[in-house]
Amino acid sequence: MTGRDPLRLADRPWPDVGRPVVLVPLGSTEQHGPHLPLDTDIAVASVVCDALAARLAADGIDAVVAPPIAYGASGEHEDFPGTISIGTQALTFLIVELGRSASAWADRIVFVNGHGGNVEALATAVPVLIDEERNAAWVPCVPGAETLPGGVPVDAHAGRSETSILLALDPGRVHTDGFEAGNVTPVRELMGDLRERGVRGVAPNGVLGDATPATAGEGRTLLESIVGEAWSRLHGGRTDEHGCLVAGPEAPDPVTGAVS
Numbered sequence: 001m002t003g004r005d006p007l008r009l010a011d012r013p014w015p016d017v018g019r020p021v022v023l024v025p026l027g028s029t030e031q032h033g034p035h036l037p038l039d040t041d042i043a044v045a046s047v048v049c050d051a052l053a054a055r056l057a058a059d060g061i062d063a064v065v066a067p068p069i070a071y072g073a074s075g076e077h078e079d080f081p082g083t084i085s086i087g088t089q090a091l092t093f094l095i096v097e098l099g100r101s102a103s104a105w106a107d108r109i110v111f112v113n114g115h116g117g118n119v120e121a122l123a124t125a126v127p128v129l130i131d132e133e134r135n136a137a138w139v140p141c142v143p144g145a146e147t148l149p150g151g152v153p154v155d156a157h158a159g160r161s162e163t164s165i166l167l168a169l170d171p172g173r174v175h176t177d178g179f180e181a182g183n184v185t186p187v188r189e190l191m192g193d194l195r196e197r198g199v200r201g202v203a204p205n206g207v208l209g210d211a212t213p214a215t216a217g218e219g220r221t222l223l224e225s226i227v228g229e230a231w232s233r234l235h236g237g238r239t240d241e242h243g244c245l246v247a248g249p250e251a252p253d254p255v256t257g258a259v260s
């Protein structure tokens with residue numbers, strides 16, 4: 001889009017800001033294999049924010065997307081050139097202070113997280129904001145199911161899933177001749193090794209998964225699923241003890257009143 005976009009906070013002069021819901025994309029600047037850009041997580045969080053802001057606007061709720069937080073906690077990727085990590089502690093302070101500042105005028109602040117390494121900071125910072133009676137929450141960019149249609153598992157880092165999403169968003173930013181498999185062991189099983197040796201120790205090319213089968217079509221399906229999941233959590237409005245939005249309350253059984 002050229003010209004002023006009313007759904008972008010940065011595009012609003014102050015008298016036009018009002019009291020919107022503020023969506024803050026939270027990403028990372030970190031290696032994403034030999035084929036994806038360093039800002040992959042920012043790109044994903046930003047596009048999810050754009051979609052959520054458009055849905056809120058369609059419901060008559062004023063919403064804006066703030067400039068993204070481009071740096072996160074990426075220590076496990078620091079062995080790769082290009083990665084810039086500010087670590088969990090600095091990120092925690094950043095989220096708290098950003099939330100406090102924006103609360104002066106925002107109706108609600110929702111951090112939309114594109115990088116798993118940021119979860120610890122969010123889970124510490126957002127409950128602080130909530131304790132201070134600020135209307136804050138966070139939501140991860142995760143699909144509604146752990147598998148894609150056809151039973152294909154969603155993989156962790158720079159593999160089939162993220163590569164597909166980037167192909168859907170902007171194929172010109174993907175090195176299509178560089179698709180490689182990395183370490184395909186599920187991340188849950190890799191965790192101990194990952195903590196000890198970093199990503200480079202378990203996957204020299206930086207890929208956790210296999211990028212080779214990625215397609216733009218699969219990326220569009222995944223994005224739809226991620227936006228749908230985030231939307232249902234945002235709409236439900238309920239947070240857990242970590243300040244994370246969870247799926248909305250289920251309708252009580254009309255006979256027993258019980259929630260299944």
Ligand SMILES: [Zn+2]
Binds near residue numbers: 032040115157158162
């Ligand atoms: Zn990523």
